[in-house]
Structure formats: C-alpha cells, structure tokens
Amino acid sequence: MYKDGKIWVANNDNGENVFLLPKMANRHGLIAGATGTGKTVTLKVLAESFSDMGVPVFLADVKGDLSGMVLEGTDSEDMQKRIQKFGLDQAGFKYQKYPATFWDVFGEKGIPLRTTVSEMGPLLLSRILGLNDLQSNILSIAFKIADDNELLLVDTKDLKAILNYISENNKELAADYGNISKVSISAIVRAIVALEIAGGDKFFFEPALNIKDWFTIGEGGKGMINILDSTSLINNGQLYATFLLWMMSELFETLPEVGDLDKPKMVFFFDEAHLLFDDAPKLLMDKIEQVVxxxxxxxxxxxxxxxxxxxxxDGVLAQLGNKIQHALHAYTPSDMKAVKAAADSFRENPAFKTADIIQELGVGEAVVSFLSEDGTPTVVERVKILPPQSLMGAIDSSVREKEIKQNVLYSKYYEPEDPDSAYEFLERKGLADAEAAAKLKAEQEALKAKEKEEAAAAKAKEKAEAAEAKKKKQAAKSVGNAVAGTVGREVGKSLGGKFGKFGKTLGGNLGASLGRGILSTFFKS
Known part of the structure; x- marks a missing residue:
C-alpha cells in the first residue's frame, strides 16, 4: 500500500509500519518461502503499491491467480479483522481494481507477446533449443551469415531456411566461416521442429513486442500492470525462463542510463526464479549477472x-538488497542448511534467532530487511504482510476476454504478420538458381543436338560423296574394260593369226583378258 510517499508492506511485532523506500526499490529484491506461505499475497501488495506510485509493473502469472488485479477485492469477516489489526481503515485502505494488460506468448489468454528470432539471439535461442556447445557455435555462425547477407530472421521457418542453405553450400562457406557439420545442422533443425510442435512457431513472429508499450499509465495515474499468463508456458521451464530473461535483456538494452531516481521506471517480478538458473551454461549465467x-x-x-x-x-543474490523471507520447513539436514543460509543473508537482530523464526512463521508472516536511506540493509524484522486491495484469485474467462479486447494494444499485436525475410529471399534465390540451371541445361542440350545434327549431316555428305566417287570409278572401269578388251582382242588376233584360225581365236581371248587386267591395275593404282 502506498502511504506517505513510501511502500507500506507490513507491520512488525510492535505494530510499527515497515516500509520499502521507492528510491531503493530498483536495488532489486527477493521474495522467498515454501509453497502456501504467502508469497503471492506479498507480490500483489508490492505490485499494487508500485502501480499506485505510477510505476509500471511486469509479472508472470504462473498459477493464474494474479489476474484478479483487474477487479476490486471482496470483503469478508477475515478481511475486516485484518483491516482493523493493521489500522488500514484509517490509512485510506479501500478495495480497488488496477489497470492491467494481459499477455500470452501463445495468444490464448492475453494479447500475443511475440519476438523475432533475430531479437532473441543465438545465446538465448540455444538454451530454448537445448543445444550443446558445438551446435550453439554453429547457430551463432548461422546468425553471422544471415547478418552478412542482410537476411532477416523473423520466424522459425527463416531459421530453418538459413540452416538448410548453409548445409547445401557448406563447402563454399567453409573458407569464410570454417567447416560446418551437416550432422549438427540436422540436429539443430530437429530441435527447431520440436519447438514448433510445442507452439514455438506462434511467438517467433511479427509484430514483435515494443518494450516501450509496457511503460503506460492507466486510469487515475496508476502504473500499468503487465501480466504474462504463464500457466501453459511454465510447462516448459527452459522456455519460460529464457523468454523472461529475453524481456529483462530487452529492458536493459532499450532503456537509457538514468542513475538513481526517486522511484523506479519499472519493476519486473520473476516468479519460479529457480528456472532461470537451472542448467544454465556459464556464458548465460554471466549474462544474467550482468543484466541484474x-x-x-x-x-x-x-x-x-x-x-x-x-x-x-551467490553472484545474483548479492545484488538483491530488499529481502522478504516467508516460512521454510526443515525436515532434513539439507533443509536445515537451507534455513541457516537464508537466515545468514539477513543483518542479525539481537532480539531473536533468525533461523528459528523462519521455521516458526505462519501464513502471511515473514522476516524482512529493506535498504535504508543510505543504502545499508536494515536489521531483520519479523512482520505480518498487509492484505491486497484487489481481488484474490483468478477471474473468469469472460472478464479476461473483455479486458483483452478493450485494451488499446490489442489491435496492434493481435494479427500476426509474415514479412519478407530470409525464408522468402532464399526461396526466391532457389527458384532463380533452379531456373538458371534449367536454362543452362537446355542451352547445353541444344548445343549438343546441333553438334550431333551437324556431325550427322557431315557424315551423310561424306558418305554421298564416297558413293558418287565409287559410282564414277565403276563407270570408268566398265568403259575401260570394254575398250581394253576390244583392243587386246584385236592385238591378240593379229598376233595369233600367224598361227592359223585357232591361234587367232586364242590370241584374241588372251589379248582381251590381258588388256582388262592392265586397265584394272591402273584403276586400282
């Protein structure tokens, strides 16, 4: 609750108000405790208070019970007792609703919250896909190749297109980017397909979220509470954690340096925070610590x-100056170590032993330590958390749908867009290359056909000329045979006549044969 320019969070055992100072609110914080100890109520009280200050808030709704912020809280006998106990009736407490924008990466229970593959980047995308170091390096190379060729990576089909292009042209690309294994590319593509099956093709799309749309003010000057429905998203812990880390990174990279302000520009609540760090590689851990x-x-x-x-x-925990610790239960030696570690993170209060108190806390109770004016942590106190002013619990689907469709951002983000990006470019390039290859093949085949036709014509001509020559040769031979035979016969008769009639006949025949033989030898030569 916002009171006297400060965030009234709880009352201590002496009935004194315990405040979180707005100027120290951007020094980060921790809300911890076992299931059912009151973490959600604490989160709501803080979120409402920031909104009352005019500070926009982002929070992930893992269980679906934060949606009630858009409705006024309901009165009850128990609430009246708490109001009287805290003295809230004299401090301006009233049931009220808060301006909220519902988001959903799947577009089912909120305005579609999308980003592009390029904006997510290879480091975070590798974690979503569960890639090993080698595959992560290849994915980074794919992003580099896309950048070098000015190709936009918007959705998953763009990413698959550039990976397939690299696989098909890996020999040509090796000189500039090193050897790229086709086997590894196939593994990455399979991981992308698995992500698409899980619904990933819905949130890698345009229009991508403009983070500045979170910095809006609602009715009465209240900061907008941006609620990401995570009831489905949480089923994939890595996807949930990586998506929220991307949003934190977007805030970090988009916003200018402002130094220390009287109050934050925005407050970001990360529920189920352990998922952010589970199995995170060192490179990612370094990025998280840097952002925090x-x-x-x-x-x-x-x-x-x-x-x-x-x-x-520890590197992140050391940055969390404002701590609210609800009850922890210790049943094993390991649990006891956890309780002791939690207690040791607070500045000791000589009035009690913090580790014992943490185990004794009831629902709605906590031990807290906030940063003071000079930035030092206050002594740990045992407190009772205030009740929220908005409705506890989930709203029904009709109320949610009305809130979604009445929001001014609904028309901006509702319809997905598929811009001209890597997939379309490479598809056109593939068609152009195929057409060029087909044209070249047709030209080569036409040239071969022409050469074959010319060779056949030349061969036919050569054959015709040979036949003609042979014909002429045979004709000349026939004439020569006749002439030679006649001449030879006459000469033979003349010589044989000297030996009588028989000699004349024999001499004629021999002369004819001899004449034809001489002529035949001439033609052969």
Missing part, C-alpha cells in the same frame, strides 16, 4: 520469487 548488476542504473527493479534463497546463485 547493471539494469538498476536504467531505473528497473527486478524481484525474484522462489521457494528457497539457495535457488539464486
């Missing part, structure tokens, strides 16, 4: 919500 350390200078506060502080790596 530096984003406060952009005026953004990040609050991690999880069951156990041990879920948060």
């Amino acid at each position: 350390k530096l984003i406060r200078s952009k005026g953004v506060g990040i609050y991690f919500v999880t069951q156990n502080p041990r879920d948060i790596p």
Whole structure:
C-alpha cells in the first residue's frame, strides 16, 4: 500500500509500519518461502503499491491467480479483522481494481507477446533449443551469415531456411566461416521442429513486442500492470525462463542510463526464479549477472520469487538488497542448511534467532530487511504482510476476454504478420538458381543436338560423296574394260593369226583378258 510517499508492506511485532523506500526499490529484491506461505499475497501488495506510485509493473502469472488485479477485492469477516489489526481503515485502505494488460506468448489468454528470432539471439535461442556447445557455435555462425547477407530472421521457418542453405553450400562457406557439420545442422533443425510442435512457431513472429508499450499509465495515474499468463508456458521451464530473461535483456538494452531516481521506471517480478538458473551454461549465467548488476542504473527493479534463497546463485543474490523471507520447513539436514543460509543473508537482530523464526512463521508472516536511506540493509524484522486491495484469485474467462479486447494494444499485436525475410529471399534465390540451371541445361542440350545434327549431316555428305566417287570409278572401269578388251582382242588376233584360225581365236581371248587386267591395275593404282 502506498502511504506517505513510501511502500507500506507490513507491520512488525510492535505494530510499527515497515516500509520499502521507492528510491531503493530498483536495488532489486527477493521474495522467498515454501509453497502456501504467502508469497503471492506479498507480490500483489508490492505490485499494487508500485502501480499506485505510477510505476509500471511486469509479472508472470504462473498459477493464474494474479489476474484478479483487474477487479476490486471482496470483503469478508477475515478481511475486516485484518483491516482493523493493521489500522488500514484509517490509512485510506479501500478495495480497488488496477489497470492491467494481459499477455500470452501463445495468444490464448492475453494479447500475443511475440519476438523475432533475430531479437532473441543465438545465446538465448540455444538454451530454448537445448543445444550443446558445438551446435550453439554453429547457430551463432548461422546468425553471422544471415547478418552478412542482410537476411532477416523473423520466424522459425527463416531459421530453418538459413540452416538448410548453409548445409547445401557448406563447402563454399567453409573458407569464410570454417567447416560446418551437416550432422549438427540436422540436429539443430530437429530441435527447431520440436519447438514448433510445442507452439514455438506462434511467438517467433511479427509484430514483435515494443518494450516501450509496457511503460503506460492507466486510469487515475496508476502504473500499468503487465501480466504474462504463464500457466501453459511454465510447462516448459527452459522456455519460460529464457523468454523472461529475453524481456529483462530487452529492458536493459532499450532503456537509457538514468542513475538513481526517486522511484523506479519499472519493476519486473520473476516468479519460479529457480528456472532461470537451472542448467544454465556459464556464458548465460554471466549474462544474467550482468543484466541484474547493471539494469538498476536504467531505473528497473527486478524481484525474484522462489521457494528457497539457495535457488539464486551467490553472484545474483548479492545484488538483491530488499529481502522478504516467508516460512521454510526443515525436515532434513539439507533443509536445515537451507534455513541457516537464508537466515545468514539477513543483518542479525539481537532480539531473536533468525533461523528459528523462519521455521516458526505462519501464513502471511515473514522476516524482512529493506535498504535504508543510505543504502545499508536494515536489521531483520519479523512482520505480518498487509492484505491486497484487489481481488484474490483468478477471474473468469469472460472478464479476461473483455479486458483483452478493450485494451488499446490489442489491435496492434493481435494479427500476426509474415514479412519478407530470409525464408522468402532464399526461396526466391532457389527458384532463380533452379531456373538458371534449367536454362543452362537446355542451352547445353541444344548445343549438343546441333553438334550431333551437324556431325550427322557431315557424315551423310561424306558418305554421298564416297558413293558418287565409287559410282564414277565403276563407270570408268566398265568403259575401260570394254575398250581394253576390244583392243587386246584385236592385238591378240593379229598376233595369233600367224598361227592359223585357232591361234587367232586364242590370241584374241588372251589379248582381251590381258588388256582388262592392265586397265584394272591402273584403276586400282
């Protein structure tokens, strides 16, 4: 609850108000505790207070029970007791609704929240796809090739298109980008197909979220509460965590440096925060730590919500100056270590032993330590958290649908767009290459046919000329035979006549044969 320019979160055991200072709210925070101890109520109280200050809020609704913020809270006997106990009736407490924008990466329970493959980047996308180091490197090369060729990677079909292009042309690309295994590319493509089956093809699309649309003010000057429905998204823990990390990164990369402000520009709540760090590679862990350390200078506060502080790596936990610890239950030695670790993260209060108190806390109770004016953590206190002013629990689908469709951003993001990007470019290039190849093949075949036709014509001509020559030769031979035979016969008769009639006849025949033989030898030569 917003009171006297400060965020009234709880009352301590002495009935004194416990405040979170707005100027320290961007130093990040932690809300921890076992299931059912009151973390959701604490989150709602903080989110409502930031909204009352005019600060936009983003939160992930994992269980579906944060949607009630768009409706006024309902009165009950128990609520009246709490109002009286905290003195809320004299502090301006009233049931009220808050402006909210519902988002959903699947577009089912909120305005579609989309990004593009290029904006997600290879590092985060590798985690979503579950790639190993080699495959991650190849994916980074694919992004580099796309950039070098000015190809937009908008959706999953763009990503598959550039990967298939690389696979088909890996020999030509090796000189500039190194050897790229076709086997690894096939594995990446299979991972993309698996993501598409899980619904990933719905949130890698245009229009991509413009993060500036979160920085809006609702009715009465209240900051807009952006609620991401994560009831389905949480089923894929890596996808959920990576998507929220992308949104934090977008805030970090988009917003300018502003230094220390009187109040945050925005507050980001990350529920089920342990998923962000589970099996995260070192490169990604380094990026998370960098974002958490530096984003406060952009005026953004990040609050991690999880069951156990041990879920948060030490490098990140050290950045969380505002801590709210609900009950933890210790049943094993390991549990006891967790309780002790949680207690040791607070500045000690000589009035009690923090580790014991953490185990004794009831529902709605917590131990807290917020940053003071000079940035040092306050001594840990045992407190009771205030009740929220909006409705506890989920809203029905008709109320949700009305809220979604009445939102000014609905028309901007509802219809997906498929711009001209890598898939379309490479498809056109493939068709052009196929046409060029077909044209070249046709020209080559035509040239071969022409050459074959010319060769056949030349051969036919040569054959005709040979036949004609042979014919002429045979004709000349026939004439020569006749002439030679006649001449030879006459000469033979003349010589044989000297030997009588028989000699004349024999001499004529011999003369004719001899004449034809001489002529035949002439033609052969």
